[in-house]
Amino acid sequence: MKPKSHIVNLPVYQPGKPIEDVKRELGLDEVIKLASNENPYGASPKVKEAILAELENISIYPDGGAVELTADLAKTLGVNTNQIIFGCGSDEIIALLARAFFVPGDETIMADQTFSVYKSNADIEGAVSIEVPLVHGTHDLDAMLAKVNERTKMIWVCNPNNPTGTILSEQALTAFLDKVPANVLVVLDEAYCEYVTDPSYPNSIPYLEKYSNVVILRTFSKIYGLASLRIGYGIGQPDVIKLINQVREPFNTTRVAQAAAKAALKDQEYIASCRRANAAGILQLQGEFDRLGLEYFPAHGNFIMVDVRKPAGEIFDALLRKGIIIRAGHSKYPTHIRVTVGSEEQNKAFIHALDQVLEEQKAQV
Structure with a gap:
C-alpha cells in the first residue's frame, strides 16, 4: 500500500500521558495528571444523572443532527439552530474545516506556538501553514495580517492561546477582524473561554452578525468536564455551517454525549463554581512560582505555562517519577512546562514535587 506522499512524515499528535500507563511503568500507587487541562472537579452531578438515564437507549443510534442539543445551545447562545455544528470534540470541527475548505496550495495562517x-490538519489537506511567532506569548495580529495574500484561505486564532494561556482583548480582536478580507475565514478557537475572568476578553458571539467570515469553536471537554465523551461545537454563518456539515460523517456524536451536554448546559451554577475555583487555583500557583522566582505567562484558561529554567523534558521526567504528569515538548519554549490548574490539594502536591525536583537539579550542577 502506498499512502499519500505528503502525509508520510507527518508527526502523530501526542496526548498527555495516561495515569494508568504511569502507574504501571513506574510502579506508583498515586498519580496526579495535570497535563491535559481537564476539569479536576469533573462534571456536574446533573450530567451523571443524565448519563445513567441515557444508558437505557444505548442500543439506539444517536440523533445524527443533535437536534435537541442544538436547540438548547442555540437558546443559550442567542443564535439560530442553523448556525451550530457538533463534532467529536472541537478537534473534529477543526478537521472538518480543513476538509471543507483547503485544496493543495492554499495558505493558512496561525501563531507559532499554538x-x-x-x-496537522492543514498538512493532511496539502495546505501551506504560515506560522507567525508569538510576542510575549500572545498572537501578533499585525504580523499575521501582513502574511495575508491571494492564497490565504483561513486564519486560526486560539483565544485563550494553548499552550501559553494568553488572551487577546476585544479591542485588539475587533481591530484585526475589521482588516481581514471577507473571503478569508477566521476561526476563533475558544476552548477555554468559560474560564476567563478578564473583562477585556471579547464576547465573540456578536461578531457573527458583523463578520460573515468568522467561525467560533468551543467544547464541552474543559470546564464542562466531558472530555471522555468527546463533544464540541462550531458556530458560524448558516452557509458556512452547511458546508462543514456536508463533509461531516453521520452519527459523529453519541447519545450519551448529547444527553450529558444538554444536562451540563442547564447547570450554569456548577460552571460558575468551577470558574471561581480555577481562578483561586491560578492565584495559588502563581504565588508559589513567585516564591520560587519562576516567570510565567498570564494565565486565563485552566493552565499555566511557566519557565523552569531547565530543559523541560528533564523536569517532565523528574516530576513523572514523583507521580505528577505535566506537559513539556513545546519547541519554541524549551524550558517551559505547561501545568493544568488542579484542585487545591493537587496544586500543593505538584508544587511540593517541583520544589524537590528543582533542588535535585541544583545538587547536580
Whole structure:
C-alpha cells in the first residue's frame, strides 16, 4: 500500500500521558495528571444523572443532527439552530474545516506556538501553514495580517492561546477582524473561554452578525468536564455551517454525549463554581512560582505555562517519577512546562514535587 506522499512524515499528535500507563511503568500507587487541562472537579452531578438515564437507549443510534442539543445551545447562545455544528470534540470541527475548505496550495495562517492540530490538519489537506511567532506569548495580529495574500484561505486564532494561556482583548480582536478580507475565514478557537475572568476578553458571539467570515469553536471537554465523551461545537454563518456539515460523517456524536451536554448546559451554577475555583487555583500557583522566582505567562484558561529554567523534558521526567504528569515538548519554549490548574490539594502536591525536583537539579550542577 502506498499512502499519500505528503502525509508520510507527518508527526502523530501526542496526548498527555495516561495515569494508568504511569502507574504501571513506574510502579506508583498515586498519580496526579495535570497535563491535559481537564476539569479536576469533573462534571456536574446533573450530567451523571443524565448519563445513567441515557444508558437505557444505548442500543439506539444517536440523533445524527443533535437536534435537541442544538436547540438548547442555540437558546443559550442567542443564535439560530442553523448556525451550530457538533463534532467529536472541537478537534473534529477543526478537521472538518480543513476538509471543507483547503485544496493543495492554499495558505493558512496561525501563531507559532499554538494548538498543533491546526497545522496537522492543514498538512493532511496539502495546505501551506504560515506560522507567525508569538510576542510575549500572545498572537501578533499585525504580523499575521501582513502574511495575508491571494492564497490565504483561513486564519486560526486560539483565544485563550494553548499552550501559553494568553488572551487577546476585544479591542485588539475587533481591530484585526475589521482588516481581514471577507473571503478569508477566521476561526476563533475558544476552548477555554468559560474560564476567563478578564473583562477585556471579547464576547465573540456578536461578531457573527458583523463578520460573515468568522467561525467560533468551543467544547464541552474543559470546564464542562466531558472530555471522555468527546463533544464540541462550531458556530458560524448558516452557509458556512452547511458546508462543514456536508463533509461531516453521520452519527459523529453519541447519545450519551448529547444527553450529558444538554444536562451540563442547564447547570450554569456548577460552571460558575468551577470558574471561581480555577481562578483561586491560578492565584495559588502563581504565588508559589513567585516564591520560587519562576516567570510565567498570564494565565486565563485552566493552565499555566511557566519557565523552569531547565530543559523541560528533564523536569517532565523528574516530576513523572514523583507521580505528577505535566506537559513539556513545546519547541519554541524549551524550558517551559505547561501545568493544568488542579484542585487545591493537587496544586500543593505538584508544587511540593517541583520544589524537590528543582533542588535535585541544583545538587547536580
